[in-house]
Amino acid sequence: MASIQIVLPDNSIKEFDHEPTVLEVAQSIGPRLAKDTLGGIVNDQHSEVVDLRTQLKDGDHLKIVTLKDEESLEVIRHSAAHVMAQAVQELWPEVKVTIGPVIENGFYYDFDSPRAFTPEDLQQIEKKMEEILRRNEVVEREVWPVDQAVATFEKMGERFKVEIIKDLAREEGVKEVSVYRQGQWFDLCRGPHVQSLGQIKAVKVMSLAGSYWRGDEKNPQLQRVYATAFNDKKDLAEHLHNLEEAKKRDHRKLGKDLNLFTFHPLSPGGPFFTPKGTVIYNELQNFLREKYGKYGYQEVITPQLFDVDLYHQSGHYENYRENMYFSQIDERDFSFKPMNCPGHCLLYSADKKSYRDLPWRIADFGRLHRHERSGVMHGLNRVRTFCQDDAHIFCRVDQLQGEIESFMSMLREIYKQLNMQDYRVYLSTRPEKRMGSDQIWDQAEGALKMALEALKIPYQVNKGDGAFYGPKLDIMFVDVLKRPWQLGTLQCDFNMPEAFELAYVSEDNQEERPVMLHRAILGSFERFIGVYLEHTAGHLPTWLSPVQVRVLNLTDRQNDYCAQLLQQLQEAGLRAEWDDRREKLGFKIRQAQMEKVPYMLVVGDREMEEKKVTIRLRSGQSLEARDFGVFLQAVRQEVLLRQFNSEIT
């Protein structure tokens, strides 16, 4: 018999007289390894883990996955999802199962239950899961013909499973399906799964939520139980700790604690920025204005309210009405603008444009209103009124690449200055349903690609994910907690210029249609402030801090000196305060710390006599006393240059 060779990561070869499973290979290496085996990675395919019961072929490269490997989490969690489903059905046999996939930090299972689960039920589920894990049952894989599977699940009343199997048979022509059995309980599943349930060391049921069968509102509503599983108790504890940390830097909490913004029931989704929050808002706007100057943009102001006819022309009424606010005045229908582009098109055609006017880059900090569905609002991240750092560029097709490059450079510059170094770029290309000729799409997609390549910016292609009116770039910012946020975007638009019959006169005196680029870097000020607060945990750079310097006196003997300092700080354009309350230094420091004031100037008799200040940073570090003028210069410089980190040490 021909021998079957399996290649291990160190390039050693194991030989078999038949096609072995992953587990058999592990057994051939050693019993300890076999015991710990959770799956395998075959031929290094995107580190996708296959079931340990998978049969290997001659010449396969195999990496055995054990508890020690990151990849094992997927297997553990997948099996833990089955354990949860089993636990729920042991507790409430009438509950039907649907699906239970692994997600980013855990897994969930969607149940069809006649009774809504309660928070107490979650604890019960967790207890039952632990009980099942202790039984340490062996997990077995069985392969059933479709007919048998349908009949079995039908008899059990598991209608969702039946639907899944029938769909698989119909859409993918599947003839048989795999079933995993643990003791009496079994579930239809592709795998991979553990050898025995005792290999799952740490589980935690997290939360409860509503969901819909196959994610569609029209389908029956299911109950989703979120949970997670880890390789050991320590990792689980660490994960829970990280969640606590994320909670601490939740922008809604910081917004309250730092007194930056608030909400009122009379304007759901309508944030109020306090004086302090408004400082951040305006500073960001000024920051962008400075960049606009550098990159050749002109700022414009356009109306808030438009006759609905505008939105018929732009197509928003037909496609976006659900999200718009309307108002009738003098028997005429108006709508609040949900975006700036239609207004900008009107402004574009207010006068005759020549090719010499292009590219025409106009920026607008106009307020937008979008009627988001009531259940989707979330702090500053999703609101109903907001302001984008929006701009539109009208240009010729052959100018596209240059404009895209310029945009990406500007984005890179801004993100770098804000210490947002980690971001990903996605290029979405033509969808099935689209407008415009293939030639225009070729040009636009080509321009996007060439611009990214010219700047050596790595990107991923989302094939077919573009808008019907043009391809786009989406920029996902990844924050310090590794969470992605979509902030920046650049979209090519062939539709709007068409709808508004925009034109320019070319060199040879022909009327030509410009291309329109929609672009934003921060997204919206609202969302950006939310994201940035979480990214920095509220430790905003000095130039964005509502209070930049606070003077703290020890006794009222220093009052005159402190008043002088305050005046000089304010005259230098800094946002400075003097805490002149008759409180102890420790108390004043505590307060300034909690407000995350970047610089605390401690002034006692010593400082006063030597005309110095002692600086305390919000990091807790205390610096030695120095000349006030030197400090003032340094802070001014830091603010002027909008530095992220303090140079004062």
Add this chain to the structure above:
RNA sequence: GCCCAUGUGGCUCAGGGGUAGAGCACACCCUUGGUAAGGGUGAGGUCGUGAGUUCGAGUCUCACCAUGGGCUCCA
């Protein structure tokens, strides 16, 4: 919009049928204090809104409003 949870002074929360509590913040007084809370006194709430049950409702029931977790992850 849908499912579940929550809503008590500015903030964080306790109280679960007999008519409102704490800490912080706030005001005043004492304390002049060297790097994250000195002490005292006081003011402040028709307990999200509306209806119902009850002799009596923050407390139980229902409706509404708002907020929070989700509704994208597909055997």
